[in-house]
Amino acid sequence: MLDYKITGGTIFDGTGKKGVPADIGIKNDTIAEIGNLSQVTARKTIDASRKNVCPGFIDVHSHSDVFLMIEPSAPSKILQGVTTEVVGNCGASAFPLTKKNRLPSDWAAQNYKTKWHDINTYFHALMKTKPAVNVVSLVGHNTLRASVMGYENRPASSDEIRQMEYLLEQAMDNGAKGLSTGLVYPPGMFTPLSEIKKLAKIISRYKGIYASHMRNEGRKICESIKETIEIAEASGAKIQISHLKTSGKSNWHLLDAVLELIENARDEGIDVTADRYPYIAGYTDLDILLPHWAAEGEKKTIMARLCDKKTREEIIAEIQDSRTENDWENIVIASVFAGKFKKFSGKKLSEAASEM
Ligand SMILES: [Zn+2]
Known part of the structure; x- marks a missing residue:
């Protein structure tokens, strides 16, 4: 007898193939049978007629790192069909933590039951909450750099680079899947290219992913794409350009040039890919x-x-x-942590300014 039977749905297997009408039988945690299962009994039958059935989606760009501990049932992801999240993006991960660095302010504002400082203690704290999704983590370069040298605007010394390399290797040895940079945020914005190349080389050795929230996503986006491709070339790492966009209406026309740079790099054998969200707003x-x-x-x-x-x-x-551009009309304050400024939540920056 099967544990579960999902009947009457159209199955999309995620390979791009056309949907196939069939039932799915599950025994323990494994798909045991696919086909016409009308004669097979199951402990529980789920009617999926007139519905599509597919494997869980992977959210490759998530910032749920610590929020999964606050809301482990992850309804915002599960209800969209997401069953795996890649966290540690845009240079920010929950580890490594030392006396020199801090969590991003919206993460630091939450209450946690357990403390952590490295990848092992982070995953231990996370798994205790039994999150509804699988979690894959990158090492955030901003977190990594600040854990060694704080938020100083200068290149790292060779000793500091060695410490970063050591911490990165330690995280990769313990299950991290790559490195992310957030080069618009401190201290990533202070980092010379040579430093990033050294860390990306380690990622290449581990066959991990180097994901980048690039230095510029507006007027200077082409320079940023070139910088990202240069890191791929120098390190041999697989590159993921995070939330590829041409920010600001006046830069929308740059998209063709951006795609051409990526396609040319791919033609030369550089493993560069990108993700993009389907709306014309950013959030940071x-x-x-x-x-x-x-x-x-x-x-x-x-x-x-x-x-x-x-x-x-x-x-x-x-x-x-x-x-x-007149950004003050376009920027909306989505959430505020400080009590006396909560009244500005939901207002345009220009509106908030006129009320101050
Ligand atoms: Zn980002």
């Missing part, structure tokens, strides 16, 4: 607007810069200079 932290020099250092150092009148004016001037 507001401090991404800060110039590099203003994003350096600890949170209190950054806040002190913003509170100093003269420095704030310099920051404003530089932000305005770097923008071609």
